[in-house]
Structure formats: structure tokens, C-alpha cells
Amino acid sequence: MDAFRFGVVGCGGRGAGVAHLITQIPNLKLVAVCDIDEARAKQLGEQLNVPFFQSFDQMLAETELDAIYVATSVEQHFSLSRRAILEGKHVLLEKMMTTSAAEAWELVRLAQMRGVCGAISYQLRFYPVFQKWCELGQEMQPLLIISSRNPGIMPPPYLRPEPWAGIIDFLTHDLDLVLWVAGKEPESVFATATRNAVTKTEAIDSLCAILDFGDFSGLTYGSMGGWGMPSVHAVVGQKGNVRIVGNGVEVNKWFPLPSGTFELVNDVVSTEIVSADTTDRMLLHFSAWVQGEREAYPLATFEDGLKVMLVHEAIWASWQSGQTIHLNDIKRKLEPSSF
Numbered sequence: 001m002d003a004f005r006f007g008v009v010g011c012g013g014r015g016a017g018v019a020h021l022i023t024q025i026p027n028l029k030l031v032a033v034c035d036i037d038e039a040r041a042k043q044l045g046e047q048l049n050v051p052f053f054q055s056f057d058q059m060l061a062e063t064e065l066d067a068i069y070v071a072t073s074v075e076q077h078f079s080l081s082r083r084a085i086l087e088g089k090h091v092l093l094e095k096m097m098t099t100s101a102a103e104a105w106e107l108v109r110l111a112q113m114r115g116v117c118g119a120i121s122y123q124l125r126f127y128p129v130f131q132k133w134c135e136l137g138q139e140m141q142p143l144l145i146i147s148s149r150n151p152g153i154m155p156p157p158y159l160r161p162e163p164w165a166g167i168i169d170f171l172t173h174d175l176d177l178v179l180w181v182a183g184k185e186p187e188s189v190f191a192t193a194t195r196n197a198v199t200k201t202e203a204i205d206s207l208c209a210i211l212d213f214g215d216f217s218g219l220t221y222g223s224m225g226g227w228g229m230p231s232v233h234a235v236v237g238q239k240g241n242v243r244i245v246g247n248g249v250e251v252n253k254w255f256p257l258p259s260g261t262f263e264l265v266n267d268v269v270s271t272e273i274v275s276a277d278t279t280d281r282m283l284l285h286f287s288a289w290v291q292g293e294r295e296a297y298p299l300a301t302f303e304d305g306l307k308v309m310l311v312h313e314a315i316w317a318s319w320q321s322g323q324t325i326h327l328n329d330i331k332r333k334l335e336p337s338s339f
């Protein structure tokens with residue numbers, strides 16, 4: 001099998017890291033890098049011994065590649081992905097997918113029309129412990145799915161007022177995890193958030209979002225003021241509950257007894273310890289998925305990314321209005337007949 005050829009656009013911290021990874025993975029090949037900041041592109045291209053470009057159009061025109069990894073800031077995700085898809089390239093796109101659900105929907109449609117694969121870099125899905133949590137959580141018949149992380153104050157590039165920056169950019173992973181376990185999108189969303197409570201930078205610094213799936217609920221919360229607060233990944237279900245503890249998943253199942261009481265069975269399911277980030281696994285799975293292995297992987301597709309973006313949009317609307325927002329109202333604004 002020929003190596004799967006990636007071009008990386010955006011040579012900042014994330015793009016440079018991914019470009020280095022690609023060069024270390026058998027069966028993947030880095031063929032070019034691109035950044036509007038010429039010095040960054042040059043430095044990375046020379047380090048990794050691949051052609052470098054300042055213009056994305058030029059990279060597309062002058063290199064033979066199968067897929068683009070988009071690692072620019074969120075504002076450029078839509079236009080660069082759109083351009084790549086129109087050239088028939090597969091796209092692995094950094095989170096969050098776009099700045100709006102309308103843009104995400106356009107990318108989903110375009111990728112379908114052009115027959116290319118699109119995925120979002122929600123790499124938490126590739127940790128064995130999250131996979132086991134998702135599997136066991138679904139078995140519990142969820143009543144409540146919780147995903148919460150607290151990053152502390154985020155780096156300066158994220159401290160901006162845009163509704164897709166700040167803590168939102170971090171908790172988008174958690175929203176994806178909740179939707180992943182749920183296996184469907186919520187009917188409605190209610191959210192509260194704060195600005196300037198922690199950083200005085202106009203960035204959104206805390207969020208609490210409740211997702212109503214009809215027969216169960218999801219909860220995502222987190223704050224830049226949450227130093228030392230534990231992450232919580234838990235599913236409370238009709239058959240028992242599960243939560244992540246280190247590299248294991250603690251399971252509490254209960255069984256009804258004839259006496260009318262319950263017997264509680266407690267277990268911890270250990271999972272493979274992954275020392276590094278799981279982006280390498282995601283890159284490999286993406287290339288396999290593009291090459292036809294569709295079922296086996298937890299990859300977040302463009303369709304999954306769109307679901308997260310619908311929830312993001314509902315969160316913004318709910319926070320601003322103080323109302324519960326129905327996802328159908330957001331969808332209707334995109335394209336009435338498409339959902």
C-alpha cells in the first residue's frame with residue numbers, strides 16, 4: 001500500500017506537532033506544510049525536509065496529496081477546508097469545526113457532494129479509557145451523561161471575546177464526548193456562562209450546559225478558575241453507573257432482589273495506559289477510514305462535528321436569551337428541508 005500523503009496547513013504549535021508526528025508514523029507521509037507566516041512555514045519545512053508554502057492554493061496546485069490537516073485558528077477552518085474539498089482532498093480538521101453551524105453544514109454537504117472524507121480532531125475519543133467509558137456507559141442505559149474538565153487559565157491566543165474562543169474552545173471536546181455516548185443529538189439546550197470572572201480579557205471563562213435528549217440528559221461544565229478541580233466523566237444509567245478513574249472505568253451495577261432491595265456490584269475495568277497524546281492513533285484511523293474501513297473506528301466525522309456545532313450555537317443563544325433553545329429552531333435556519 002502506498003503511504004497516505006498529508007499536507008499540513010497552519011504551522012503553529014498544533015500544526016507543527018502534528019507534522020512531526022506524521023513523519024514518525026509508518027504508512028503516513030508528510031508531503032508539504034503551509035503557513036501564511038512564511039518564516040514559520042520555512043522553519044518547519046526545513047526541519048522536516050518537505051516543501052513549504054506561504055500560499056495554500058500554491059500548495060494544492062504543486063503537491064500530490066491525499067488529505068489536508070487543517071491546524072489554523074478556527075476563523076480559517078471553513079474557507080481552507082472548503083477549498084481543499086473542492087479540489088477533491090480529504091480533510092482532517094482541528095476543533096472546533098467552524099465558527100457557526102451554517103459553515104459546518106456547508107462543509108458536510110460539500111464533502112458529501114465531492115465524495116471526500118471529513119473528520120474533526122476530537123482525539124479524546126482515541127484514548128482506550130474513553131472508549132471503554134463510552135461502551136460501558138451506553139450499556140447502562142443513560143439517564144445522565146457528564147463530561148467536565150477545568151483547564152485553569154488558557155494560553156493568550158484563546159483569551160478572546162469570540163463565542164468560539166475561551167473555555168468554549170476547550171469544552172468542545174467534552175460536548176463531543178457527551179454526544180458520542182448519547183449516540184444522538186439533543187432536543188434542546190440550556191446554558192449559562194461567564195466572562196471576566198477569572199481573566200478580565202472578555203473571554204468566556206466558565207460554562208455550564210445542560211443538554212436534554214428527551215429520555216436522558218447531558219451535562220458539560222468547566223471553568224478557567226477550576227485549578228485542582230477533578231475532571232468528571234460519568235454516566236448514571238438505569239442499570240448502574242460508570243465513571244473514569246485514572247486509566248480505569250469504575251462500574252457500579254445494581255440488581256433487584258426479591259426482597260425489594262438491591263445488590264450492588266462494584267468493579268474497575270482497567271484499560272491500556274497511553275503515555276502520550278492519541279493524535280497518532282487518530283491520524284492512522286483517519287487514513288484507514290478514507291481507504292474504506294468505515295465501521296471500526298471512533299473517529300468524529302464532519303457529521304459529528306456538525307452536531308457539536310449545533311449544540312454550540314444553541315449554547316450561545318441560550319446564554320444570551322436566558323431561554324431553553326430547541327435544536328430544531330437552529331436547524332430550520334440552516335436549510336429547512338435538509339434535516
Ligand SMILES: NC(=O)c1ccc[n+]([C@@H]2O[C@H](COP(=O)([O-])OP(=O)(O)OC[C@H]3O[C@@H](n4cnc5c(N)ncnc54)[C@H](O)[C@@H]3O)[C@@H](O)[C@H]2O)c1
Nearest residue numbers: 010011012013014015035036037071072073074076094095
Ligand atoms: N485537538 C487538540 O488537542 C488541539 C490542541 C491545540 C490546538 N488545537 C487547535 O489547533 C488549531 C491551531 O492551534 P495553534 O495553537 O497551533 O494556533 P497557532 O496560532 O499557534 O497557529 C496557527 C497557525 O495558522 C497560521 N494560519 C492562519 N491562517 C492561515 C492561512 N489562511 N493559511 C495558512 N496558515 C494560516 C498562522 O499563521 C499560525 O502560524 C486551533 O483550531 C486549535 O483549537 C487543537
